[in-house]
Amino acid sequence: YLTMRRQNNMMAAAGVKGPPQFPLLGSAPICMMGESAETMLDLETRLIEKYGKNIQLTMFHEYGFITADARMIESILSSQQTITKNNLYNLLQCWLGTGLLLSTGKKWFRRRKIITPTFHFKILEQFVEVFDQQSAIMAENLYDRADGKTVINMFPVACLAALDIIAETSMGVKINAQGEPNFPYVQSVKIVSNMMAERFMNPLQRFDSTMRIFFPLLFRKLNQHIKAMHDFTDKVISERRDTLQKSLNEQSSTGTEENDVGSKRRMALLDVLLQSSVDGQPLSNNDIREEVDTFMFEGHDTTTSAISYTLYLLARHPELQTRAFREIVDVIGADKSKPITMRDLGELKYLECVIKESLRLYPPVPMIGRQLTEDVTLDGKRFPALTNIIMLTYHAQRDPEYFPDPEKFNPERFSSESSSNIDVFAYAPFSAGPRNCIGQKFAMLEMKSTVSKMLRHFELLPLGEPVQPIMNLILRSKTGINLGLKPRVY
Numbered sequence: 284y285l286t287m288r289r290q291n292n293m294m295a296a297a298g299v300k301g302p303p304q305f306p307l308l309g310s311a312p313i314c315m316m317g318e319s320a321e322t323m324l325d326l327e328t329r330l331i332e333k334y335g336k337n338i339q340l341t342m343f344h345e346y347g348f349i350t351a352d353a354r355m356i357e358s359i360l361s362s363q364q365t366i367t368k369n370n371l372y373n374l375l376q377c378w379l380g381t382g383l384l385l386s387t388g389k390k391w392f393r394r395r396k397i398i399t400p401t402f403h404f405k406i407l408e409q410f411v412e413v414f415d416q417q418s419a420i421m422a423e424n425l426y427d428r429a430d431g432k433t434v435i436n437m438f439p440v441a442c443l444a445a446l447d448i449i450a451e452t453s454m455g456v457k458i459n460a461q462g463e464p465n466f467p468y469v470q471s472v473k474i475v476s477n478m479m480a481e482r483f484m485n486p487l488q489r490f491d492s493t494m495r496i497f498f499p500l501l502f503r504k505l506n507q508h509i510k511a512m513h514d515f516t517d518k519v520i521s522e523r524r525d526t527l528q529k530s531l532n533e534q535s536s537t538g539t540e541e542n543d544v545g546s547k548r549r550m551a552l553l554d555v556l557l558q559s560s561v562d563g564q565p566l567s568n569n570d571i572r573e574e575v576d577t578f579m580f581e582g583h584d585t586t587t588s589a590i591s592y593t594l595y596l597l598a599r600h601p602e603l604q605t606r607a608f609r610e611i612v613d614v615i616g617a618d619k620s621k622p623i624t625m626r627d628l629g630e631l632k633y634l635e636c637v638i639k640e641s642l643r644l645y646p647p648v649p650m651i652g653r654q655l656t657e658d659v660t661l662d663g664k665r666f667p668a669l670t671n672i673i674m675l676t677y678h679a680q681r682d683p684e685y686f687p688d689p690e691k692f693n694p695e696r697f698s699s700e701s702s703s704n705i706d707v708f709a710y711a712p713f714s715a716g717p718r719n720c721i722g723q724k725f726a727m728l729e730m731k732s733t734v735s736k737m738l739r740h741f742e743l744l745p746l747g748e749p750v751q752p753i754m755n756l757i758l759r760s761k762t763g764i765n766l767g768l769k770p771r772v773y
């Protein structure tokens with residue numbers, strides 16, 4: 284009670300307002316009654332309209348602060364003092380351990396240092412072939428439904444392609460999710476991702492203790508699938524470690540630099556981690572598993588959402604679609620089967636603007652959380668330790684103060700002439716500062732590869748229900764992310 288009163292006093296001193304609070308419940312009755320996952324983004328819009336961009340929001344015993352204010356977001360994201368995630372993220376721990384996304388303090392700092400070189404240009408360059416091959420399979424599989432009439436929800440289609448891509452690049456294994464969606468590991472990743480999204484929204488499922496009591500069967504199912512995924516990653520890691528060791532032994536006995544892992548075969552992110560060490564100590568299989576599982580999680584639903592929304596927006600803006608298509612033909616040529624190269628991807632400048640603008644309107648990660656570990660001053664306001672912070676990037680990216688005509692899909696905002704006007708904290712789909720997304724270059728290359736492949740094969744048509752964005756761990760759509768397809772003739 285005392286800390287709550289202290290927080291209220293500090294918020295009042297900082298001029299931060301919020302909905303009325305009730306004893307023990309805080310503002311929960313106002314934020315929960317008649318609200319659901321589907322209304323969450325809308326509820327935040329209503330709160331911003333009523334109380335401004337900085338809002339005090341206490342839920343039960345947890346005091347919280349939500350913000351859509353770019354200056355406040357800047358202050359939080361750029362500080363080394365505010366790198367701890369809030370407890371909403373804890374539910375992911377049973378799968379991801381304390382890998383890069385969830386860790387904090389020294390552990391995070393050290394891991395970030397080791398993992399950063401993993402995403403080096405030279406490593407990403409060899410992934411372009413994987414992006415190209417897997418998106419070719421995605422396009423090939425869609426011809427059946429490309430009759431100009433059938434409504435296609437792109438989310439599940441893009442999800443399987445994204446899973447194939449992330450498994451092959453992070454672990455070096457082809458799981459063939461697109462050919463065999465029932466493969467056990469693929470099933471487990473999909474089931475657990477969906478269950479996590481459900482847990483995120485359902486207070487009774489959010490904590491292991493309450494989920495065990497109220498949803499015992501679901502809890503058991505969740506743990507079985509997590510175990511299945513861990514067993515799979517463990518097996519891949521130990522096999523890759525053996526292969527690496529064998530090739531290093533061969534190398535030392537023949538004295539040659541040629542080795543299986545380093546030159547002939549494509550390096551997976553996992554191989555780079557196997558060769559890394561902290562203070563001279565190699566990473567253990569468990570350390571590596573946390574990181575590989577984190578890549579598998581962070582690296583598939585996010586890109587799925589982005590690819591689907593970008594294709595949707597292009598379907599609904601035919602003139603912009605034509606412009607993006609012309610650029611692709613100018614850069615790659617008219618041969619649909621020609622593989623795309625890293626160089627081509629660098630030249631697809633307009634497509635990059637299209638993707639960036641899609642990430643503005645529909646950011647796959649629409650909010651970012653933090654918890655304060657000590658009293659901190661942020662943008663001139665004093666906040667007490669333990670405050671749970673949520674940065675509403677979805678709303679900040681639609682703030683008319685930073686984006687004129689914010690609801691309009693206008694890729695020109697990101698053209699080389701205008702992009703200097705973009706405020707990097709009002710626009711932060713990959714977050715910003717020390718804890719920004721380590722996979723953002725990877726993601727951009729993957730998105731450009733898949734979207735360009737789709738445009739080379741198909742004309743995208745505005746069919747099906749419009750999207751209704753919902754926050755469900757990542758940004759999805761209640762109605763699906765729909766479009767129609769017609770094979771391109773050129």
Ligand code: HEM
Nearest residue numbers: 383384581582585586589647648712713714720721722726
């Ligand atoms: C369009 C696709 C993507 C988007 C929009 C995105 C967005 C983000 C955001 C907003 C964060 C910060 C999260 C937070 O602070 O809570 C983040 C962190 C992270 N992302 Fe991404 N991401 C994408 C793709 C990827 C990919 C493909 C990978 C890996 C291959 C990846 C790996 C990570 C990791 C490991 C972190 C944690 C970094 C740290 O805390 O140091 N992401 N991402």
